[in-house]
Amino acid sequence: MKYINIFFCLLIFSLFTATTSSAQSKKTDTVYIKTSAECDQCKKSIEKALNYEKGVKSARLNVETKVVEVIYKPAKTTPEHLRHIITNIGYDADGEKANNKAYQKLEDCCKKGGMEK
Amino acid sequence: MKSSIIIFLTACFSISYLSGQSIKGAVMSVNKKTTETMPGVNIYWQHAKQGTTTDISGNFQLTYPDKLPDNLIISMTGFQPDTTVYHHPNDTTIQVTLKPLVLKEVVVIGKSDAISISSIDPINVQKITTDELRKAACCNLSESFETNASVDVSYTDAVSGAKQIQMLGLDGVYTQILSENVPLIRGLSSSYGLSYVPGTWIQSILVTKGTGSVVNGFESITGQLQLELIEPVEAEKLMFNAYANSQGRYEGNLHYGLKASEKVSSVLLAHYSTQLMSVDKNGDSFVDMPMTTQYNMMNRWTIDKPNKYCIQLGIKALYEDREGGQVPQGDDDGSHQHHANSYQISIDNRQVELFSKTGILFPEPYKSLGIITSLRHHERSSLFGNRGYSGFQESVYLNTIYETIISDTRHKIKMGGSFYGDLYNETFLDSGFKREELIPGAFSEYTYSNGENISVVAGMRLDHHNLYGLFYSPRVHFKYNFKSGTTFRVSAGKGYRTANIFVENSQVFASSRRVIISESLLPESAWNGGITVTQKMKIFKREGSVNLDIYRTQFENQVVVDLEDPRTVIFHNLHGQSFSNSYQLEINQEIAERLELRLAGKIYNVKTQYNAGLRERPLVPRERALFNIGYKTPYDKWKFDLTTKWTGSSRIPNTQGNPEEFTLSGNSPSFFYLSGQITRAFKHFEAYLGAENLTNFTQKSPILASADPYGPYFDASMIWGPVGERMFYGGIRYSIK
Numbered sequence: 032m033k034y035i036n037i038f039f040c041l042l043i044f045s046l047f048t049a050t051t052s053s054a055q056s057k058k059t060d061t062v063y064i065k066t067s068a069e070c071d072q073c074k075k076s077i078e079k080a081l082n083y084e085k086g087v088k089s090a091r092l093n094v095e096t097k098v099v100e101v102i103y104k105p106a107k108t109t110p111e112h113l114r115h116i117i118t119n120i121g122y123d124a125d126g127e128k129a130n131n132k133a134y135q136k137l138e139d140c141c142k143k144g145g146m147e148k
Numbered sequence: 149m150k151s152s153i154i155i156f157l158t159a160c161f162s163i164s165y166l167s168g169q170s171i172k173g174a175v176m177s178v179n180k181k182t183t184e185t186m187p188g189v190n191i192y193w194q195h196a197k198q199g200t201t202t203d204i205s206g207n208f209q210l211t212y213p214d215k216l217p218d219n220l221i222i223s224m225t226g227f228q229p230d231t232t233v234y235h236h237p238n239d240t241t242i243q244v245t246l247k248p249l250v251l252k253e254v255v256v257i258g259k260s261d262a263i264s265i266s267s268i269d270p271i272n273v274q275k276i277t278t279d280e281l282r283k284a285a286c287c288n289l290s291e292s293f294e295t296n297a298s299v300d301v302s303y304t305d306a307v308s309g310a311k312q313i314q315m316l317g318l319d320g321v322y323t324q325i326l327s328e329n330v331p332l333i334r335g336l337s338s339s340y341g342l343s344y345v346p347g348t349w350i351q352s353i354l355v356t357k358g359t360g361s362v363v364n365g366f367e368s369i370t371g372q373l374q375l376e377l378i379e380p381v382e383a384e385k386l387m388f389n390a391y392a393n394s395q396g397r398y399e400g401n402l403h404y405g406l407k408a409s410e411k412v413s414s415v416l417l418a419h420y421s422t423q424l425m426s427v428d429k430n431g432d433s434f435v436d437m438p439m440t441t442q443y444n445m446m447n448r449w450t451i452d453k454p455n456k457y458c459i460q461l462g463i464k465a466l467y468e469d470r471e472g473g474q475v476p477q478g479d480d481d482g483s484h485q486h487h488a489n490s491y492q493i494s495i496d497n498r499q500v501e502l503f504s505k506t507g508i509l510f511p512e513p514y515k516s517l518g519i520i521t522s523l524r525h526h527e528r529s530s531l532f533g534n535r536g537y538s539g540f541q542e543s544v545y546l547n548t549i550y551e552t553i554i555s556d557t558r559h560k561i562k563m564g565g566s567f568y569g570d571l572y573n574e575t576f577l578d579s580g581f582k583r584e585e586l587i588p589g590a591f592s593e594y595t596y597s598n599g600e601n602i603s604v605v606a607g608m609r610l611d612h613h614n615l616y617g618l619f620y621s622p623r624v625h626f627k628y629n630f631k632s633g634t635t636f637r638v639s640a641g642k643g644y645r646t647a648n649i650f651v652e653n654s655q656v657f658a659s660s661r662r663v664i665i666s667e668s669l670l671p672e673s674a675w676n677g678g679i680t681v682t683q684k685m686k687i688f689k690r691e692g693s694v695n696l697d698i699y700r701t702q703f704e705n706q707v708v709v710d711l712e713d714p715r716t717v718i719f720h721n722l723h724g725q726s727f728s729n730s731y732q733l734e735i736n737q738e739i740a741e742r743l744e745l746r747l748a749g750k751i752y753n754v755k756t757q758y759n760a761g762l763r764e765r766p767l768v769p770r771e772r773a774l775f776n777i778g779y780k781t782p783y784d785k786w787k788f789d790l791t792t793k794w795t796g797s798s799r800i801p802n803t804q805g806n807p808e809e810f811t812l813s814g815n816s817p818s819f820f821y822l823s824g825q826i827t828r829a830f831k832h833f834e835a836y837l838g839a840e841n842l843t844n845f846t847q848k849s850p851i852l853a854s855a856d857p858y859g860p861y862f863d864a865s866m867i868w869g870p871v872g873e874r875m876f877y878g879g880i881r882y883s884i885k
Contacts, residue, residue, distance in 0.1 A: 082783045083831045 059088055061102050062110045067123040068097050073141040080120050081113065170211040171237070175202045175222065186224065194219035194231070194556065212237050219556050223513050231556040232599060270595075270603040270627035271361065272637050272680045272697065274298060276353040283778065283789045284825060285836050285879055287391060287399055287421065289375070290342035292350060294823065295776045295791050297734045297748030298357055299323075299373070302767075305654040306850035306864040306871050307472050307493055307532070309423075309437045310340050315357070316370040316699050316730040317752035317768050321645065321652050322674070324360055324368035327375040329520055329547070330503050331365070335570060336526045336541040339651040340497060344466055346419040346444060348389050348401040348881075351376040358678040358699055359623045359641030362591045362607035363549055363562055366621045369643035369674045370701055370728075378403060380450040380460075383415035384883045391879035395437060395872065396425025399879075412451050419444040428475045429873045430846065432854040434864075436872055438472030438493060460505040470495040473533070474857070491857035493658075495530040514557055518549040532657040533857055537576050537650055544569040560595040566611075576650050576663070585646060586614040601629040611644075616671045619644045633684035640677040647672055647707040649719050655709070658864035660857075661717040670721050674703040685737075692737030701728040703756075711801040712760040715860065724757025728765075746776040764799045767816075767868050771796030787827040794820050798868050803852070810853050810861040816868035819845045833882040844874040 068074055074092045077099055081090035086107025092099040101113055114124035121133035121141070134142070175186045186206045192199025196213030210220075217235040276296060284294035290311035293299040300314040313320035325333040325341070333341035353375055360368035383405030391399040399421040406414045423440040430436065448462035472493040503522040510516065522545045529538040547566040554561055568587040574580070589611030597603040605625040612618055623641030630636065647669060650656055656663055678699035685692050703726040710718040734748040750772045754765040764770075773794040780787050796818045803811045825838030847869035853861035 079783050082785070083829075 058104065058106070059102050060105045061100060062113065064099050064101065064110070064114055064117065064124050066092065066097050066099055066117055067129065067143060068092055068094060068099075068141070069143070070094065070140045072138055073122065076120060076141075077117060077122060080116055084108065084113070084116055087113070170209050171220070171234075172209045173207070175206045175208065189222060189224045191220065191222050194221050221557070230599060231558055270597075270605050270625045270637065272357045272639065272678070274355045274357075276355060278351060281347060281350055281353075282827065282836075283776075283787075284791070284823065285391065285827075285838060286347065286393070286840070286877055287397070288343045288347050289345035289350065292347060292353060295746070295774075295789075296355065297732065297746070297750070297774045298355055298371075300772065303867045303871055304339075304865070305658040306436075306847075306867055307434060307438065307658050308340075308470060308495060308654060309440065309472065310654070311342060313342065313373075314768070316676075316701055317728045317754040317765070318370050318701060319652070321647070322369040322371075322643075322672075322701075324364060324372045324643075325375070326364055326372065327377060328505065329364060329374070329518075330505070330522045331367075331543075331545055332375065334367075335543065335572065335648055336528050336539050336651050337497075337499065338648060339654070340468065340470075340495075343442070344444065344468070344497075344499065345375065345377075346399075346401055346417075346421075348387070348403065349377050349417050349419070349446065351378050351382075357680070357697065358639045359625075359643060359676045361605070362593050362609040362621060362623050362641075363547075363564070365547075365566060365568070366589065366609060366611050366619050366644045369645065369672075369676055370699075377446070377448075378415055378417065380405065380413035380415040380448055381452065383413070384885055387881065387883040389879060389881045391877065393875050393877035395423075395427050395875050397421065397423045397437075397877075403883075411453060412449065414447065414449045417446045426475055430849065430871075432849055432851050433474050434491075434851055434854055435472050435475055438470040438495075440468065440470045442466070442468040444468075455509055457509065458507045460503075462501075462503045464499070464501040464503075466497065466499040468495075468497045489858070491533045493530075493532050495528070497526070497528045499524065499526045501525075512552075514551075514553045514560070516551045518547075518551075520547040520549075521545065528651070530657065535577065535657055537657060538574070539651065540571075540573040542571040554594075558597055558599065560597075562593045562595075562607075563591065565590045568611075572648070574648075574650060576656070581650075583615070587611050587619075589619070601631075603627045607641075613646075613671065616646070619671070619673075635680075635682040635684075637680040637682075638678070639680075640675070642673065642675050644671050644673045649707060649709075653709055653717065655711060655717045655863070655865040659717070660715075660853075660860050660862040661711070662715060664716050664718045666718055666720045669707050669719060670705050672703065672706050674701050674706070676701045687737065687739075690738040690740070692735065695732075695734040695736075697730075697732050699728075699730045703727065706756065708756055708758065710758045710760075711766060712758050712763070714801070714803045714805045714863070718759065720759075722757060725762060726756040728752065728754040742780040742782070744778045746774065748774040760802075766799050766801040767866070769796040769798040769816075769818075769868075771818075783829075785829055787829075788824075789826075790822075790824040792820060792822050794818065795869070800866060800868065803866075806852075806861050812852070812866060816847075819869055821845065821870060832884065833880055835878070835880045837878045838876070840875045840877070841870055841872065842874060846870050846873055 066077060068077055071094060074094050077092050078090050081087050081101055086104045088102040088104065090099055090101045103113065114127050117124035118127050118129050119133060121129050121137045123129050175189045186202060189202045190199060191201065191208050191210055193213045195218045196215065198213055200208050200210045202208045217233055220232045220234055222230045280295060281292055284291060290301060293301050293313060298315065301311050302314065304310050304312045313323065315323045321338050337344065353373055356372040358371060360372035364372065383403060385405050387403035389401040402418045404416045408414065421442045423437055426435040426439060427437060428435050444466045446462060446464045448460060451459040474490040501522060501524040506519045508517040524543040526541040545568055547564065549562055549564040551560065551562045553559055566589045568585065570585040573582045589609055591607060591609035593605060593607035595605045608622040610618065610620055621642045621644065625639045626637065628636045655661055676699065678697060680697040683694045685694065703722055706722040706726045708720050708722055710720065730750065730752050732748065732750045737745050739745050752768060752770055754768050755762055756765055775792045778789045797815045800812045800814060800816055820843055822842040823840045824842065825836055827834060827836040847867065850867055850871050852863040852866060853859055856862060
């Protein structure tokens with residue numbers, strides 16, 4: 032029984048430490064990606080998705096310009112991958128088209144033209 | 149549908165002397181912190197029969213009719229419509245709330261606070277969301293109130309490991325517990341029923357303080373807990389959760405969501421938990437927590453035809469086995485030999501339930517019909533030393549609710565009929581107790597809301613009990629919003645219930661007390677009244693609220709549990725007074741970005757007329773306090789939570805008749821209880837680590853005469869404090885949307 036306990040503790044601790052150890056390298060780059068975000072709801076989901084991505088230090092989207100500013104560690108991720116993350120949740124990223132299945136699931140205001148008259 | 153909808157109607161128009169003046173505005177829905185426009189909303193003058201709909205961005209323009217006053221009706225299918233009277237064109241900005249038209253009694257609006265007190269609902273109701281539930285990740289409904297100030301949780305005895313809730317200083321049996329309007333904990337399940345709802349199944353809990361709505365029956369006296377479980381429509385494709393703690397408890401939960409088609413969706417919830425280690429840290433030869441195994445399963449289906457009907461069907465099945473009592477001897481060599489005369493506890497519960505909910509929508513958006521049914525079978529057999537009990541309950545429940553308006557949407561009315569059927573067959577020691585309760589009833593509830601600051605709910609119901617005659621339960625709620633952000637509420641009402649003395653009182657089993665039922669017991673009935681004042685405030689632009697409430701419960705009849713003689717437990721009807729006064733102050737304040745604070749204090753005065761006189765209800769602390777602080781990093785990646793509870797002194801029943809070594813002091817000491825949790829979220833999963841009872845305060849020797857469990861002085865029910873020592877736990881939650 033003890034072993035199961037120890038296993039659990041180790042498992043959980045390793046999960047916690049996995050993220051802290053990745054914060055070692057300091058060099059960061061910034062990339063600007065034009066998205067198809069329409070409203071605050073879209074801003075929230077894009078920022079959240081990017082912030083949960085490995086190697087991303089911060090992601091901020093300006094709804095007016097639809098441009099998201101991503102500060103990331105080039106050792107951990109690439110702009111191509113970041114664009115892929117955005118298309119994967121249903122938004123265009125620069126030239127790349129959104130994943131259609133994910134796009135269909137978006138809230139109405141996030142669909143193209145969702146905020147226009 | 150869950151998100152409530154606020155319509156902001158910004159009626160702005162230019163003063164013009166031309167005929168055909170028009171009203172302009174925009175209709176939006178507010179979902180959490182973001183606003184969304186609502187296209188396609190109908191807006192029309194009721195009498196002039198002129199109307200329009202909002203455009204794609206929710207804007208509209210409508211000319212005033214020639215004849216005023218007229219009612220401006222704003223309606224959208226699936227939402228309750230709103231009506232505003234215009235006597236002459238004016239330029240006020242009004243804010244209106246539309247509720248979704250579903251079988252839900254209470255809808256809470258606003259930001260996604262972990263706990264929010266609605267300023268719109270006329271009933272004093274708090275919503276505990278998933279966010280709040282996850283602050284203390286363990287394990288089932290009985291542990292869902294760790295950070296809540298209105299609901300108290302306590303152990304009932306030192307041997308069965310069961311937890312009970314209390315509201316307003318009275319036992320949880322006076323609180324009606326429902327799962328989406330279906331009765332959840334009634335009859336035999338009242339002893340362990342809280343542990344039959346795994347924490348991960350719970351989407352949110354609505355806590356109503358004071359008398360509840362008549363729509364849900366006559367049973368709520370001190371309050372109502374309305375659970376919302378994970379719905380098929382919103383269910384994740386897959387969710388897996390594993391939990392373990394340092395005292396040998398393991399849990400696993402699996403959720404599987406299925407969208408069969410546009411119309412049909414389903415979710416399967418499965419739970420397994422076990423307590424494998426027999427821990428006896430206090431050295432009284434009894435295990436501190438019984439070895440428990442629980443299998444629990446629920447499968448529900450939703451068939452949704454928008455604007456026509458919505459059908460929900462579900463099945464639940466549960467098996468639970470608790471083994472406790474004296475620690476097996478010879479545990480070292482694994483032989484698990486019990487002393488010939490060792491005191492053993494075994495409790496077996498099996499439960500199967502079928503339920504259905506049907507909502508029928510009419511072309512008129514303000515009309516709806518709801519039908520709720522449930523069928524339940526519950527079996528329990530238990531042995532506490534040499535005290536055997538077995539019980540059997542079969543229940544049928546039916547409720548129909550028809551909702552419509554009178555003249556316009558300011559006046560709403562609900563009417564319906566219900567039926568409870570319960571068959572109990574119980575055996576305690578050698579005596580059999582059998583009873584059949586058949587209770588048809590009818591109710592009507594009128595709601596007035598002027599759409600701005602006043603709302604009133606007045607309900608009454610009449611039920612006929614085959615054994616006890618008529619139950620008459622009138623209930624009233626009133627709410628007034630002041631411009632200053634103050635909400636004032638008053639409620640009063642009556643409730644009834646029939647007691648199940650064996651399962652509701654652990655003293656009967658976990659002690660040597662002789663059980664005396666001194667007269668034929670009548671149903672319990674009580675009046676409850678309360679006043680609540682909620683003030684919203686802003687300190688340095690941070691939102692917060694102060695909530696003060698005062699409640700009194702006055703029993704007309706109560707099944708009094710008289711423990712004043714240490715040799716007996718006497719059940720009798722109330723002869724004299726029995727009441728509970730409760731005063732609570734709660735402050736919620738955001739003190740920095742994502743840093744929230746909760747402070748609460750409570751004073752209880754609960755007294756009952758026993759054979760020995762009017763005395764304080766035993767083991768109910770006179771004062772309680774709660775302090776909770778929570779911090780989140782951006783995007784909720786990390787969450788930190790710390791809760792401190794202070795429990796004041798309570799009266800311990802008289803033990804003067806016992807030999808000196810088995811007498812207890814008249815009052816329990818006060819104590820602090822500290823718990824905390826850290827959660828880390830990743831893309832698909834979450835991990836949490838936490839601790840309970842950090843100060844490691846326990847009630848020393850919680851069992852009276854534990855060395856001689858068959859002797860006359862044995863009593864494991866005198867519990868006022870924590871039995872379990874400091875405990876650490878951890879778990880993971882993995883989900884795919």
